[in-house]
Amino acid sequence: MLNPAVSPDEEPLDSRRLQQFLCVAEHSSFSRAADQLHLSQQALSSSVAKLEAQLGVPLFDRTGRQVRLTAAGQALFDGASVLLAAGQVLARQVRDAAATERRPFVVAHTPAVTAEEVHGLLGPVRSQMPEVSVTAVQMFPGDLESGVLDGTVDLALRRGTTAPATLAAAVIAYHPLRIAVARGHHLAAHHTIAIRDLRDERIVVWAPPGASFYTDFILSNCRRAGFEPSLVVPRIQGTTPTSAVLDHPDAVAFVTAPSGAALGGAVHVIDITDPPLAPVQAIWLPHTRSAVRDLLITGDSHARSHRRVPE
Template sequence: MTAPEPDLRRLRHFIAVAESGGFTRAAAALHLSQQALSSSIRQLEKDLNADLFTRVGRQVTLTRAGQTLLSEGRVLLAAARTVAEHVEKIGASTAETFVVGHTPALSGIEAYTILEPAIDAFPDSSFTLRQLYPADLTSAVLDGSVQLGLRRGVVPPDDLAAAVVGYHRVRLAVPSSHRLAHRRRVDIDELADEQIVLWAPPGASYYSDLLVGACRRAGFEPNYVISRIQGAATVAAPLTTNAIAFVTSAAGPAMDERVQVIDVHPTIQVPVQALWQRHTVSAVREMILTS
C-alpha cells in the first residue's frame, strides 16, 4: 500500500495549531474560520490515517503521531520553501548565491578552503560566507537562509542532515612573552599548571568538551577561563586573557608577532561538521561534501 503524502497547506495549518496550542489562536493567525481550520485538520488526519491531537474541550495536545509530524513537518515545509525559491531563481535566470554559515570556531580562511573545490567548479555561482553562533547557525540552515552550515562538532542534529567534511590540527597560541613562546612543540601535560582559554563552558560546547577531554587524558583537570571576546579570531585570545588558547592556526608568529602558535603533542584533530536541510538537493553542496 502506498504511504499517504501530506498536503503542504494542511500541514501548515497543523503546525500553526500545534505551535499556538489551540485552534482559536491558530485560526486568527492563518486568517481562517475555526470551522475551516478544524475541517482541514480532520482531513489531514484522514489522509495520514492517524489522530494528531487529543481534544479535551478547547484544549488540544499532540498525540505521539502528532509529535512526530510536528518535528518532520517543520523540516518538510522548510525544504519546500527552499525548493520553491530555487526553482523561482532558475526560472528568472537569477544567478545562484550559495550562502555558507560558519561558527566563530572556524576562521573565514578555513571555511573558504572547504568551499574552494565548489567555488572552482561552479564559476557562475556566487558564494556568501556568514559567521553565526551555533544556535543561530542551526536555525538559519533549517529556515533555508543558509544553504550549508559549518561548525566544530559531530553531534547529530535532530532536524538537519550532517556529515564530517574535514579535520583541522589543533595547536597552542601563547603570548609572545610566555615562558613557552620559544618552543616549537609542547607536550600537553605541560599545561597542567597553566590557564587555558575556552569560548564556552564544558557541557555547552562540543569543541570545549573535546579540548577538556584531551587535557583529562593527559592526566590533569584544566584550569580554564571563558574568553570575554566572542566572535574574534581564536588566535587573538591570549592577548585579552594572558592564557593559552587551543587554535587551528598555522605554527609561527601571529597577531603582529604578539602571539606565538606552537605544535602540541600528542596531535589533536578537531572535526568540521557540515549541516544542511534534509529533503533538498544541491550540486554545489555535493561538491563540497565529496571533495
Template sequence: MPLDLNKLDHLIAVAEEGSLTRAAARLHLSQQALSTSVRTLEREVGVRLLERTSGGVTLLPSGAALVEDARVLRGVAQSALRRARRIGRGEREMLRIGHTPAVTGGEVSLLLRHVAVTDPELAADAHQRYPGELTAGLLAGDLDLGLCRGMSPAHGLARAVLGEHRISIGVAADHPLAGRESVALADLSEQTLVVWGRPGDSGYTDLLVGHCRAAGFEPRLERSTLQGTPPVTHVIGTDRVAFLTEPPGAAAGGAVRVLALQPPVFVPLHALYAPHLASTNRDAFLDAAQARASRHA
C-alpha cells in the same frame, strides 16, 4: 488526506513558543484561530499532538515527531520555490555556506580556493552562524552547506567529513607560556581554557574536553563572552588559553602567541547538509572537498 503546510507551520510555532498565545502573536493570528488549526491538524493526523495545561502546551512524542518532519517538509517546499524561480529567471546558482565560530573565515576561504581549482565557476556566499542558527538555516533551505566541528546532524540533515585540522594553543603575548615554541596537552592541566560553547551543548567543546581527558586531566573551562569575534582574539588581555587551528607564531598583530601542540592533536572539519534539497553547487563542492581530503589523508 494531504498535509497542509500552513497547519504544520502553526504546529511548529506552538512547539517553539510553548504557548498558544505567544505562537498566535508570532503568526499574527487570533488564539482561537490558531487553536482551531491545531485541533484540525490533530483530527487529520488521527492522534493527539499536544498536551494542553494551564501553564501552556507541550509536545507529545507524536507531535515532536511531526514537528521534526514538518521542518524538513517546509524546507523542501521553500527550496523548490526558490529553485524554480532562479531557473525561470536565468539567475546563477549561489552556494550559500554557513560556518560556526569553530571554523574560521580564513579556513572557509582556503577551502573554497582549493575547490575552485576543479570548479572555477563556483559562486559562493559564506557567513558565520551559531550552531542553532546553522541547523535552522539548513533545514529551512536558507543555507546549502554548514561547516562545523563535531556537531551532530539534526533530523533531516546528513554529515560528511571534509578533512581535519591540527590544533594549536593561543595565549596572550605576556602569558607565562608565550615564550615556548610548543606545549603538551598535559601542560594545560592548571590553565583555564576558553571555549565557545558549553559541554553537552557544543560538539566541538565536547571534542576538546575528550582530548584533555585522554591526556589525563579534567579541564577548567570558561565560556567566552566575545561571541562572534575571531577565536584567536579571545585571549588578548587575559591569562586564559584557547584551542585554535591557527599556525604557530605571532598572531593578532603580535598580541597573541600561537604555540604548537606536541604530540599533534587533530580535530575534524565537518559539512552538514540537507540531502533531500537539490543543489548542484553543493554536490560539486562536497565531491571536490572530499576528494582533496582523500589525497591529503
C-alpha cells in the same frame, strides 16, 4: 480525481494543512493558532481533522485545557518543518534556474571554523565550478540550524560530530589543534608542547562544558592527558579564536591556526605533539539537491588528501 495508482494513505500531505498543524502545535492552542493564522477556529479544527483522517491517527490530545501532541503528532512535528523548508528551497531553485543572475550559494560557519579554513574547504568549488558565486558568513552555533531551516543558509559548517535531529550532516574535514598564547606568556618561546604540559594553565573556551561540542572536545583531550583543566570563557565572542588570549594573556587557547606569529606578532601559535584532530561538520537541509553542496561535501582527490581521518 484521485490518482488510482496512489492509495489514500500515500497521498501527498497538503503543505497548508501542515503549516496550520505546526501553528497549533507551537501555540498548544487552536484558538491562539487561529488568531495567528487569521482563520476561524472551526476552519482550523476542520483542517487538522482532515489531516488526522488522511494519516489515520490522532495528532493532538484534546482532553486538557491545552492541546498536546500525541506520539504521532510529535513525529509529524519533527519532520513537517523540514519538509516545508525543502519545498521552499525547491521553489527558490526553480525561480533561480530561470533568473539571469543566480543567487550566491551561502555557507555559514561558526567562529571556531575560521574564514581561512572555509576558503580552503571551498577549493573544489573554486576549481571545478568557477562560475558559482559563494558567500561565506559567520554565525553563532545556536543560529546555524535555524538558518538552514529557513533557507538563508545552504550549508553550515561547525565543529561537531553529532547530527541534528532534523537535518542531514557529515564530517568533511579534520584540522589539527595548536595552542595560542599571548606574546608575553611564559610558553611563547616554545615551538612544540604536549597537552599534559598545560595542566597548570588556564584554558580559554568559548562556551561552558555541555553547551558546546568544541568545549567538550577540548575538555576530553585534557582529561585524556591526565588532568582537569581550569576553564575561562572570554567576554568577547565571535572574533578569530587566536584573539581570545589577548584579553586573557595569562591563559592559553586551543586553535587551528597555523603555527608561528599571529595577529601582527601579538600572539604565538605553538604546535602540539601528536595533536588532536578537530572535526568540521557540514549540516544541510535533507530532501534537497545541490551540485555545489555535493561537491563541497565530497570534494575531489586533492582536497580529500588534505583531510586527515583519525586512526
